[in-house]
Amino acid sequence: MPFSHHPTTLTQYLIEQRRRFPGASGELNTLLLDVALACKAIARTVAFGVLGRCTGGTDPTPVGGQVNVQGEVQKPLDVLSNRVFLQRNAGSGTLAGMASEEMDAPYAIPAGQPRGKYLLVFDPLDGSSNIDVNVSVGSIFSVLRAPQDLVDSGRDATEADFLQPGCTQVAAGYALYGPTTQLVLSVGQGVAGFTLDPNLGEFMLTHPDIRVPRQTQEFAINASNARFWEPPVKRYVDECLAGRSGPRDKDFNMRWIASMVAEAHRILMRGGVFLYPRDTKDLAKPGRLRLLYEANPVGFLMEQAGGRASTGREPMLAVPPTQLHQRIGLVFGSADEVERIERYHREPAQDREPPVPLFRERSLFRD
Numbered sequence: 001m002p003f004s005h006h007p008t009t010l011t012q013y014l015i016e017q018r019r020r021f022p023g024a025s026g027e028l029n030t031l032l033l034d035v036a037l038a039c040k041a042i043a044r045t046v047a048f049g050v051l052g053r054c055t056g057g058t059d060p061t062p063v064g065g066q067v068n069v070q071g072e073v074q075k076p077l078d079v080l081s082n083r084v085f086l087q088r089n090a091g092s093g094t095l096a097g098m099a100s101e102e103m104d105a106p107y108a109i110p111a112g113q114p115r116g117k118y119l120l121v122f123d124p125l126d127g128s129s130n131i132d133v134n135v136s137v138g139s140i141f142s143v144l145r146a147p148q149d150l151v152d153s154g155r156d157a158t159e160a161d162f163l164q165p166g167c168t169q170v171a172a173g174y175a176l177y178g179p180t181t182q183l184v185l186s187v188g189q190g191v192a193g194f195t196l197d198p199n200l201g202e203f204m205l206t207h208p209d210i211r212v213p214r215q216t217q218e219f220a221i222n223a224s225n226a227r228f229w230e231p232p233v234k235r236y237v238d239e240c241l242a243g244r245s246g247p248r249d250k251d252f253n254m255r256w257i258a259s260m261v262a263e264a265h266r267i268l269m270r271g272g273v274f275l276y277p278r279d280t281k282d283l284a285k286p287g288r289l290r291l292l293y294e295a296n297p298v299g300f301l302m303e304q305a306g307g308r309a310s311t312g313r314e315p316m317l318a319v320p321p322t323q324l325h326q327r328i329g330l331v332f333g334s335a336d337e338v339e340r341i342e343r344y345h346r347e348p349a350q351d352r353e354p355p356v357p358l359f360r361e362r363s364l365f366r367d
């Protein structure tokens with residue numbers, strides 16, 4: 001049980017982290033505390049559910065119903081959460097710009113507001129299809145250093161400023177709005193988890209050094225996409241399903257929450273592997289999840305916790321982004337499983353001996 005009788009607050013934790021960098025200005029801490037405040041506000045809104053009159057996609061509500069740049073209908077809470085992130089962070093003086101799943105183009109810090117040296121990229125509400133059924137959702141964010149010319153010139157941030165590989169992230173984290181609200185973050189010194197104390201309104205350090213076990217017997221994938229999977233993914237899942245009677249010689253369990261933040265949290269807590277791989281469902285979309293504000297922050301957290309994140313072909317954090325809203329195939333979690341999936345991508349399909357068809361004896365849907 002990691003919880004101590006003298007719990008540290010998020011603020012105390014960040015001050016402690018900063019002590020390790022004597023030259024640090026404290027700007028990053030200010031930024032992270034603003035993000036945490038935004039998450040607390042969103043947690044509060046989420047907790048009110050329909051009573052807050054902003055939950056469903058069908059209710060006549062003042063916000064939502066628009067189609068975002070992803071081609072997805074925005075739920076009212078997507079829009080409200082986005083606004084909360086913008087309002088909380090725009091005036092802090094720590095940012096040179098922000099970008100979000102819910103906005104086509106980067107958000108310019110309003111004229112007259114102080115600007116800073118960081119960029120914030122976020123998915124303000126991840127898994128928003130879960131809102132209507134009262135299942136966990138989250139917010140996920142990534143902090144990048146603003147290019148020096150952006151800081152020096154004071155110009156508005158452009159898409160190009162955000163196109164930095166995940167290995168350059170300064171910090172990343174998420175808030176999970178589940179039975180409890182938790183904030184999990186990394187500033188590049190491991191991963192720490194905080195639980196919101198509803199009485200105090202404070203995030204308390206409850207999981208000081210989160211580590212992902214190398215091995216697991218639990219996987220997560222949307223099996224309804226099976227017919228679109230590439231051969232290495234089919235092989236991996238078939239072998240998991242074959243369990244003790246197949247080449248893995250052990251039984252696996254499967255989970256699917258439909259909120260990547262919630263899946264990442266489960267994996268950080270007890271291990272597992274998550275796949276939303278590149279597939280052939282829609283050739284215009286090389287994957288479902290977004291590189292800059294879903295795959296990269298989760299990849300940073302996994303690597304910082306001793307896990308692994310990959311496209312299946314290369315480490316996620318090495319991918320040079322080409323677009324703000326770029327989609328990508330994503331595999332993350334327990335290192336041994338992710339490495340196995342990478343190996344299957346390297347091995348030619350004909351090396352599979354014997355071939356294991358997905359829809360025969362070892363089918364997902366038949367014994």
Ligand SMILES: O=P(O)(O)OC[C@H]1O[C@](O)(COP(=O)(O)O)[C@@H](O)[C@@H]1O
Pocket residue numbers: 072101123125126127128129222258259260261276288
């Ligand atoms: O179950 P599906 O429809 O395949 O998709 C679930 C995935 O979509 C997402 O919800 C996408 O996030 P958004 O809700 O922010 O669009 C992921 O979190 C999740 O892994």
Ligand SMILES: [Mg+2]
Pocket residue numbers: 123125126127260294
């Ligand atoms: Mg999302």
Ligand SMILES: [Mg+2]
Pocket residue numbers: 078101123124125126127128
């Ligand atoms: Mg979202």
